[in-house]
Amino acid sequence: MKEKINPEQCQVVSSLNTLLGKWKPIILQHLLAEGTLRFNELKKRIPDITQRMLTLHLRELEAQDLIKRVVYPQVPPKVEYSLTEYGKTIEPLMNTLHDWGKNHLQHIENLKKLDKLD
């Protein structure tokens, strides 16, 4: 018997926790695709997110050192978000998740079709 695995020590859970948040993967995808975006540019690209959640998620991603936040001291304020160098290491992970997820949707779709034949 293998040793016990707890959520706290499981490294898979560690990865998942980093991405845990309804909009975090979306935010990361936009920053991966476009490099640098202002707060409102992100808001426009993710219409259904609330300002509150965008702020909270950005703060958490920043705390994880995945993104950096640059404030231009001017009025009206201008704040730019982009991935840190470290944050860019998440791209292969995102791609792996994307590929498996895409295949998974197809798989579930196929199962449903087979069910209808019964």
Next chain:
Amino acid sequence: MKEKINPEQCQVVSSLNTLLGKWKPIILQHLLAEGTLRFNELKKRIPDITQRMLTLHLRELEAQDLIKRVVYPQVPPKVEYSLTEYGKTIEPLMNTLHDWGKNHLQHIENLKKLDKLD
């Protein structure tokens, strides 16, 4: 500018939803490591999970076609859980998550140490 990405059409989100559940990755890890386990064997290996959550998570993993459930019609009941053939395709994904998560914990640890030097 790329097209908008919504949670519903985002394939990364699709993968994450499959693993969404406090104990699901843990359950999968045990089944990956040991092949077939009975309900109570899983419960013993994951001491802090409640029977309720174990049942719910197993049902959801089964609905995703990731695991299969075999009931032996006897008293007392015997139910065995194992990965489906399709479910085994999640192993590379789990490994990728594990590796990134392990590195991430180390990264965060290093950042904390650097902070203390200030």
Next chain:
DNA sequence: CTGAATCCTAAAGGATACTG
């Protein structure tokens, strides 16, 4: 423009007791 503050709802998960 980029937030912060407050209040509220919904969903996930836990505790406990019961059952074929």
Next chain:
DNA sequence: CAGTATCCTTTAGGATTCAG
């Protein structure tokens, strides 16, 4: 042994308002 059923707590997220 392998669950169900019920009730409760916690947490994530949404709606709205205000502010520098």
